[in-house]
Amino acid sequence: MKFACNKETILNEIIYSMDFTSQRNSLSITSNVYLETFDDKLIIRATDQKIGFSTEIAVQTIENGSITVYCDRFLNILRSLPNSEIQFSTKDGMLAIKPTNQTIDFKLRTISGDEFPQMETIGETPFFSVSQRDFNEMATQTIFSISEDETRFFLCGLYLERSSTGMNMVATDGRRLSIVERKFSEEIPSFPPVIIPSKFFIELKKLSSDEGLLDLCITENLIYAKIGNRFFYSNLIKGQYPNYRRVIPETQKYAATMRIQDMLDALKRVSLLIENKAKRIFLDISEAGVLVTSDESELGEAKEIIPCKYEGPESKVSLNFVYLLNPLKVMEGEYFSINFTEPTRAMTVKPEAERDYFHIIMPMQPNA
Template sequence: MKFVCSKEAILTEIIYSMDFTSQRNSLSITSNVYLETYNDTLVIRATDQKLGFSTHIAVQTLQEGKTTVFCEKLLNILRSLPDTNVEFNVEDGMFTIKPVSQNIDFKLRTITPDEFPALETAPEGQYFTVPQKAFSDMANQTIFAISEDETRYFLCGLYLERNASGMNMVATDGRRLSIVERTFEENLPMFTPVIIAPKFFTELKKLSTDEGMLELCITEQLLFAKIAQRTFYTTLIKGQYPNYRRVIPDTQNYSCTMRIQDMLDALKRVSLLVENKAKRIFLDISEAGVLLTSDESEVGEAKEIIPCQYEGPESKVSLNYTYLLNPLKAMEGEYFSINFTEPTKAMTVKPESNRDYYHIIMPMQPNS
């Protein structure tokens, strides 16, 4: 195996590949990246057995062949090289890296490519397209609400289901819920609802340009995505997702409207004196404004009032401030509303202008 290509071209793809390798054991084949060259093309593959990645770039192939090499070391070496063409060669179990016309020579031990696990492949003709930005935005509006409790593993991912005109994406940890109900102009196939691990969206964010289309393929066990020449996939989380519709209130009697930035700034300031593990703050909602208060502690207490539009009885709500802070950080527009009927029952947080996402927060009990 022998080929020449620019440092920049291969470095970009090895950076992406690194996230799909397993780095716990440097001697494991899944800590290696698979390289194969033929017809002036270099194929690059990486997998940690749960996620997989493949891509290709144009190179000058001097001798066809394939190998695997420790991805982390290859990445560090490539980053250290000058910006020039680099010659790569495999001989006697060693992968040689030599910049053209430079007195630099690296050698890395290889593992036979026959040991590299085969990557999963999507069924022919099963891909469908959605705008990259629209799909990424759905994840941005929900991903903060997934559970971190691994004993309830089926809540540790984003739930994706088909709706009449597009897709819904949902996240919940049992105390809050975020949902996007998005319409797509594209013709989407019917599919069984799936639970997607958050790592998929971490990689999507890195690979996505937020321009153009994203190709998706959903099978019983896997979710595939394609952007340009790059393909990656993740195994889906198995389990029965709860009937989230049961916690969404049908109607709510009162609505309190505020500026998003006013509430964000107040939450950041008042939370400086929140000492309890539950991260509890109090919202006193009245026609005069919303008073934010931290619990009294040995350190002290914080209070701040922000203006609002509200007609209804004075109400005191106790909640985890991050449950309100996180959705507001991702929310678009200038204003939002908190909708409720009773201070101890589910609250709905909605952006202005009838956007296609909203958030449900379960308040704490007053004496909890």
């Protein structure tokens, strides 16, 4: 195998490839990146057998062939080289990496391309297209609510389902829930509801530009995505997702409306004196404002009052401050409301302006 290309062209794709390899064992073939050149193009593939990535770039092919190399070392070598054209060639199980008109010469041990695992293929299921920006925004509004408890693996991903006007995306860990119900101008074909690992969305965010369309294909076991020449996929999480509609209150009597930035600032300050693992704060909601208070600890106590618009009885709510902080960080607009009927029952947090997302938080018991 022998080809030449500009450093930046190949470096960018190897950076993306790195996230799809398994780096726990440097001797494993899945810690390697697959390179194949023919017809003046280079095919690059990486997989840890749960997720996979494939792309192609234009190169000058001098001799067809395929190999795999340890991705981490290959990436570090590329980063160290000057910006110039680089020639790559194989001989006696080694990949020679030599920048043009330079005295630099690296040799990196290879493994045959025949040993690289087969990548998943899409089969006959067609792709459909959606806005990159919309799909990424859906993940941004929900991903923080997924569970980190691996014993409840079916909650460790984002639930995606088709609706009559687009798609819904949901995340819950059993104590909070985030949902986006988005309409799409593009036609969304029928697909079964699926649970998508968070890593898929982390990689999607890195690979997408938030402009143009994202091509998706959803099958029983896998989700595929394509942006330009880059193609990647992920296994889906198997399991029965809970009926999330059951925890969404149909009506709520009271609403306290306040500025998003006021509450964000107060939470950040008051939380400085929170020591308990539950990360508990108290919200005393009244017509005079919202008193945000930390749990008393050996370090002391913090209090802050923020103005709000509210009509109703004085109410004291106890909750994990992170459950309120996370949605407010990504919420659009200037104002939001906390909606509730009783201080110990589910609260709905949503932007004041009409949006297609909201968040449910289960309060703690006051004496817990």
